[in-house]
Amino acid sequence: MEIFKFGGASVNSVERIQNLGNLVKEYGQSPMVIIVSAMGKTTNALEKVVEAFFSGKKEEAIQLFQAIKQQHINTTKYLLVKEFNPCFAQLSDFFTEAEWMLHDQPVREWDYYYDQLVCLGELFSTTIISFYLKEVGIPNQWLDVRDLIRTDQNFRDANIDWEISTNQIKQQISKYPKEIIVTQGFIGATDENESTTLGREGSDYTAAVFAHVLDAEKVVIWKDVEAVMSADPKVFPEATPLPELSFQEVLEMSFYGAQVIHPKTIQPLFKKGIPLYVKCFTNPNTAGTVIHKKQPKELPPIWVHKKSQVLLELKTQDYGFVGEAPMRALYNWLENIQAKPNLIQSGAISVQLVMDDGSRMEKLAQIAGSLFDVQVMKQLELLTIRNYTDELIEKYAANKPILLIQQTPKTVQILYQS
Numbered sequence: 001m002e003i004f005k006f007g008g009a010s011v012n013s014v015e016r017i018q019n020l021g022n023l024v025k026e027y028g029q030s031p032m033v034i035i036v037s038a039m040g041k042t043t044n045a046l047e048k049v050v051e052a053f054f055s056g057k058k059e060e061a062i063q064l065f066q067a068i069k070q071q072h073i074n075t076t077k078y079l080l081v082k083e084f085n086p087c088f089a090q091l092s093d094f095f096t097e098a099e100w101m102l103h104d105q106p107v108r109e110w111d112y113y114y115d116q117l118v119c120l121g122e123l124f125s126t127t128i129i130s131f132y133l134k135e136v137g138i139p140n141q142w143l144d145v146r147d148l149i150r151t152d153q154n155f156r157d158a159n160i161d162w163e164i165s166t167n168q169i170k171q172q173i174s175k176y177p178k179e180i181i182v183t184q185g186f187i188g189a190t191d192e193n194e195s196t197t198l199g200r201e202g203s204d205y206t207a208a209v210f211a212h213v214l215d216a217e218k219v220v221i222w223k224d225v226e227a228v229m230s231a232d233p234k235v236f237p238e239a240t241p242l243p244e245l246s247f248q249e250v251l252e253m254s255f256y257g258a259q260v261i262h263p264k265t266i267q268p269l270f271k272k273g274i275p276l277y278v279k280c281f282t283n284p285n286t287a288g289t290v291i292h293k294k295q296p297k298e299l300p301p302i303w304v305h306k307k308s309q310v311l312l313e314l315k316t317q318d319y320g321f322v323g324e325a326p327m328r329a330l331y332n333w334l335e336n337i338q339a340k341p342n343l344i345q346s347g348a349i350s351v352q353l354v355m356d357d358g359s360r361m362e363k364l365a366q367i368a369g370s371l372f373d374v375q376v377m378k379q380l381e382l383l384t385i386r387n388y389t390d391e392l393i394e395k396y397a398a399n400k401p402i403l404l405i406q407q408t409p410k411t412v413q414i415l416y417q418s
């Protein structure tokens with residue numbers, strides 16, 4: 001059993017869906033499960049529909065939805081001949097469901113509507129792709145993942161009920177032992193059949209859940225990059241493809257802010273030792289990256305660069321030491337507002353936090369004022385180098401107005417003004 005996952009960029013046009021068909025023909029073999037995200041920027045577009053709907057702009061919401069609907073119909077027209085009618089019928093059911101909702105008034109919370117509407121992106125894309133594969137002679141079974149992945153009611157960031165999901169996945173998939181299954185990433189459903197989503201960019205995670213439950217041999221994530229890179233090539237000329245990474249290294253990289261793979265993806269694979277391959281969908285013959293349990297012997301330096309950083313300096317109001325109580329309060333606030341600082345450093349009477357600029361940072365600055373004197377410094381950049389060398393620090397720190405350096409034998413973080 002193999003799991004293929006295609007992200008939004010790999011299905012964002014007629015040509016790319018045709019390319020997906022070729023990849024499945026060439027590299028796929030049943031039994032397999034294909035997990036797909038929403039096409040291109042559909043999720044963002046659906047978020048706009050939710051915003052309009054929830055702020056009472058019904059007409060605008062309906063108009064925005066019409067545009068998304070039309071885009072998908074156009075793609076379907078280009079791709080399908082024989083299969084056009086059944087595909088259109090299935091899409092129409094989803095369209096109607098959404099339009100019904102949009103004609104109502106919102107009576108429940110934002111997050112609930114978000115999930116009911118945003119989940120459609122994946123339902124549309126997989127419907128089109130499943131019929132397209134049939135059209136080009138690749139038999140497959142489309143499944144509604146909401147019958148397979150059971151979650152709690154924590155809309156927008158739902159937690160998977162592993163026991164029920166495992167049973168449902170095994171039971172449903174075993175009905176089609178020889179088929180290619182096509183289903184949605186990112187979404188699930190509650191025990192009351194309400195749709196839920198697993199957090200933005202959550203399709204990788206879905207692929208890992210299926211792999212775990214089905215004891216897959218491997219997961220292949222098809223991306224628009226040659227491999228996982230050691231840095232953003234647009235910023236760092238030293239960037240090189242990384243042929244091999246350990247699960248732990250990927251977690252470290254995403255902890256420091258690299259957007260490699262959704263970090264939730266790692267645990268289900270790690271537990272069963274299932275390797276994850278990142279392959280390039282436009283150039284499948286390049287080696288790509290394998291992520292597995294084994295620690296590669298040697299890794300080159302890996303850079304993570306974050307812009308729009310903010311330094312919060314929290315000083316105790318009475319010049320008391322920053323002891324357990326203030327730290328406990330700080331971590332409680334962080335948990336409550338679900339903020340993850342990119343760096344924390346504490347001294348005698350102050351704590352320094354580096355965070356992404358945005359509403360979470362604002363909130364923290366505000367709450368922290370109850371216990372600390374708070375100073376905020378904006379427009380900073382944070383450079384993290386794993387496996388650094390002294391030469392690299394020198395090279396990148398030279399001539400920069402540095403505010404803070406944090407260093408361990410493996411990782412250095414440098415905060416400086418833009």
Ligand code: ASP
Nearest residue numbers: 037043186200201202203
């Ligand atoms: N379509 C969702 C998103 O854009 C999930 C994903 O792409 O993984 O966040």
Ligand code: MG
Nearest residue numbers: 007008037201
């Ligand atoms: Mg995506």
